[in-house]
Amino acid sequence: MTATDAAPPTAADRAALALQAARRTRRNFLADGALAAATGAALLIVLAILAMILFDIVRNGTPHLSWTFLSKPPSEGMTAGGIFPAIVGMVEMVVLMTLAGVPIGVATAIYLHEYASPVSPLTRAIRIAVANLAGVPSIVFGLFGLGFFVQFIGAGIDKAFFHGDKVFGQPALIWAALTMAVLTLPVVIVATEEALRAVPQELREASLALGATKFQTVFNVVVPQASTGILTGTILAVSRGAGEVAPILFTGAAYFLPLLPKNLSSQFMSPSYHVYVLSTQSPDVDATKPILYATVLVLLALTFTLNIAAVVVRARMRRRAGVAT
Amino acid sequence: MTANTEPQEPKLVVRDLTVWYGEKKGVGPVGLDIVGQHVTALIGPSGCGKSTFLRSLNRMNELIPGCRVTGDVKLDGDPIYGTGIDPVAIRRRIGMVFQRSNPFPKTIKENVAYGLRIGGLRDAREIDARVERALTQAALWEEVKDRLDDSAMGLSGGQQQRLCIARALAVEPEVLLMDEPASALDPIATAHIEELINELSAEYTVVIVTHNMQQAARVADYTAFFYLGELVEFDRTDVLFTKPSNSRTEDYITGRFG
Numbered sequence: 011m012t013a014t015d016a017a018p019p020t021a022a023d024r025a026a027l028a029l030q031a032a033r034r035t036r037r038n039f040l041a042d043g044a045l046a047a048a049t050g051a052a053l054l055i056v057l058a059i060l061a062m063i064l065f066d067i068v069r070n071g072t073p074h075l076s077w078t079f080l081s082k083p084p085s086e087g088m089t090a091g092g093i094f095p096a097i098v099g100m101v102e103m104v105v106l107m108t109l110a111g112v113p114i115g116v117a118t119a120i121y122l123h124e125y126a127s128p129v130s131p132l133t134r135a136i137r138i139a140v141a142n143l144a145g146v147p148s149i150v151f152g153l154f155g156l157g158f159f160v161q162f163i164g165a166g167i168d169k170a171f172f173h174g175d176k177v178f179g180q181p182a183l184i185w186a187a188l189t190m191a192v193l194t195l196p197v198v199i200v201a202t203e204e205a206l207r208a209v210p211q212e213l214r215e216a217s218l219a220l221g222a223t224k225f226q227t228v229f230n231v232v233v234p235q236a237s238t239g240i241l242t243g244t245i246l247a248v249s250r251g252a253g254e255v256a257p258i259l260f261t262g263a264a265y266f267l268p269l270l271p272k273n274l275s276s277q278f279m280s281p282s283y284h285v286y287v288l289s290t291q292s293p294d295v296d297a298t299k300p301i302l303y304a305t306v307l308v309l310l311a312l313t314f315t316l317n318i319a320a321v322v323v324r325a326r327m328r329r330r331a332g333v334a335t
Numbered sequence: 336m337t338a339n340t341e342p343q344e345p346k347l348v349v350r351d352l353t354v355w356y357g358e359k360k361g362v363g364p365v366g367l368d369i370v371g372q373h374v375t376a377l378i379g380p381s382g383c384g385k386s387t388f389l390r391s392l393n394r395m396n397e398l399i400p401g402c403r404v405t406g407d408v409k410l411d412g413d414p415i416y417g418t419g420i421d422p423v424a425i426r427r428r429i430g431m432v433f434q435r436s437n438p439f440p441k442t443i444k445e446n447v448a449y450g451l452r453i454g455g456l457r458d459a460r461e462i463d464a465r466v467e468r469a470l471t472q473a474a475l476w477e478e479v480k481d482r483l484d485d486s487a488m489g490l491s492g493g494q495q496q497r498l499c500i501a502r503a504l505a506v507e508p509e510v511l512l513m514d515e516p517a518s519a520l521d522p523i524a525t526a527h528i529e530e531l532i533n534e535l536s537a538e539y540t541v542v543i544v545t546h547n548m549q550q551a552a553r554v555a556d557y558t559a560f561f562y563l564g565e566l567v568e569f570d571r572t573d574v575l576f577t578k579p580s581n582s583r584t585e586d587y588i589t590g591r592f593g
Binding site for chain 1: 393395398400401423424426427430431433435437438439440449450453454499502503506
C-alpha cells in the first residue's frame with residue numbers, strides 16, 4: 011500500500027492494517043509495562059533500604075532518647091549519660107565552618123560566573139579543579155588539615171606568638187572547622203554558580219543599560235536574585251559537614267571531653283565521631299548499644315532536617331522564579 | 336547617506352561603524368546621522384544587523400564575548416568609543432528598552448528608582464518625585480499610583496514594558512534606544528507604546544528597532560533599512576516608504592521578501 015495507489019483500500023486491506031496496529035499497540039504496551047516494572051523495582055529497593063535503616067534506628071534509638079540524653083555529658087566510660095558536648099561541639103564547628111567557607115565559595119562562584127571569561131581555558135580549568143576537589147576522599151582532607159592547618163599554620167602561630175608553646179599547633183576546633191570548610195567549598199561553589207546561572211541575562215542587561223557598573227549590577231540585582239540558591243548550597247554544606255568524621259578525626263575532634271570547648275584552640279566532641287568511638291572503642295558493647303542508637307538517631311534527625319530545609323527553600327525559589335517569568 | 340533635511344545638529348553621528356563577532360562581521364560599515372528629538376526607526380528582516388547596530392549605540396554589545404567595534408559614534412560631538420571612555424557614563428546618557436520586558440523582581444517604585452539609587456541619589460523626596468514623573472511620562476502613573484509598593488511582576492505585559500520605559504526615563508537620558516519594544520505585546524498594548532513613543536520624541540531622541548513596517552511608518556520620522564548586515568537606505572520615513580531610491584528597499588517594503 012503506497013499513497014500513490016489509485017484504488018481505494020479494500021476491506022481486506024483495512025483489516026490487515028488494523029491487525030498490524032493492534033500488534034504494534036500490544037508490543038508498545040508490553041515494552042512500557044516492562045520498563046515501568048523494572049524502574050519501579052529499582053525505586054522499591056531504594057525505598058526499602060531507607061525504610062530499613064530508619065526503622066532500625068528509630069525503633070532502637072527512641073527508647074534511650076530523653077532530655078537527659080540531650081543535655082548531659084557521657085559518663086561511666088560512655089556506658090551512661092548523654093551527648094550534650096557533642097551536639098554543642100558540632101554546632102560550633104558548623105558555624106565556624108560556614109563563616110569561613112561560604113563567603114569564599116560564594117565569592118569564587120561570583121568570579122567564575124560573572125567576571126571570568128566563559129571561553130577562557132583558565133576558567134574551564136578552575137571548574138574542573140572544583141569538580142575534582144569535590145571528588146577527593148574526605149580522609150585525604152583530614153590529612154591535609156593535619157599537615158597544613160595544624161602542623162604548618164598552627165605551629166607557625168605558636169612559634170610567632172606563644173614562644174613555641176603548643177596552643178594552636180595541635181588539633182583544635184578552628185582547624186577542624188577550616189578543614190571542613192575546604193571540604194564543603196565545592197558544594198557551595200557549585201550551588202552558587204547554579205543559582206547565578208538561573209538569573210536571567212535580561213536583568214543584568216537592564217541594570218547595565220541604566221548606567222550601573224558591573225559591581226552594582228552583581229550586588230544589587232544578581233546576588234539578591236540568587237540568594238535562595240546560595241542559601242540552599244549553604245544548608246547542604248552544613249548538612250554534609252555535620253555528618254563527616256574523617257576530616258575532623260586528626261584536626262580537632264576529641265574522643266571524650268566532659269567540658270565544652272572554651273575557645274578556638276580547644277578540642278571538641280562531635281556526634282559523628284562519637285558514633286565511631288561508641289561502636290569501636292566501647293568497653294561494654296551491650297551497655298553502649300542503646301546510646302549508640304540514640305546518638306545515630308539524633309545525628310540523622312539533624313541532617314534530615316537540614317536537607318529538608320534545603321528542599322523547601324529550593325522549592326520556594328522555583329515557585330518564585332515561575333511567577334517571575 | 337544623511338537625511339538631515341532640517342537645519343539641526345544631529346544628536347548622534349555614526350561613521351564607518353562596523354561590529355564584529357570574532358572574525359565574522361555582524362553589521363557595517365554604517366554611517367548615518369540621528370536627528371535629535373525625533374524618532375528614527377531601524378527596519379529589515381531578521382538577522383540583518385539592526386539590533387546589533389542599535390546595541391552598539393550605547394555599547395551594550397560589549398557584553399557579548401568576542402564582540403568588537405570599529406568606526407566612530409559621536410553623541411553631541413563626544414565620542415562614545417575610545418580609550419578612557421567609560422561605557423557606564425555613556426549608558427546613563429543613552430538609555431535602552433529591550434524586546435522582552437525585564438522588570439527587576441522588586442516593587443514598582445524600586446524598579447523606577449533603581450537607576451537613581453545606583454547613580455547616588457539618596458534624597459527620598461527627590462526620588463519619589465522623579466519616580467512619579469517617569470511613570471507619568473511612561474503613561475503608567477494613573478494605573479499604578481496606588482500600588483507602588485507591589486511587585487512589578489504582578490503587572491500585565493504591556494504595563495511591564497511601560498514600567499521598563501519609565502525606569503529608563505527616570506535617569507533622564509538624552510537618547511532612548513528601543514529594541515522591538517512592542518513585539519511581545521498585544522495590539523492594544525502596542526498602540527499604547529506607539530502613542531508613548533510619539534509623545535517622548537518631543538523631549539527625547541528615540542531610536543527604535545522594529546520588525547513591523549507599519550509601526551515604523553506610524554511612529555518614525557526617519558527610517559533606516561538594513562539588509563544582510565548593511566545599511567541599504569536611510570531617509571525620511573515618508574520618502575523611504577513612498578519613493579525608495581534603492582530597489583531592495585522597495586522590494587522589502589512592498590513585501591516581496593523578508
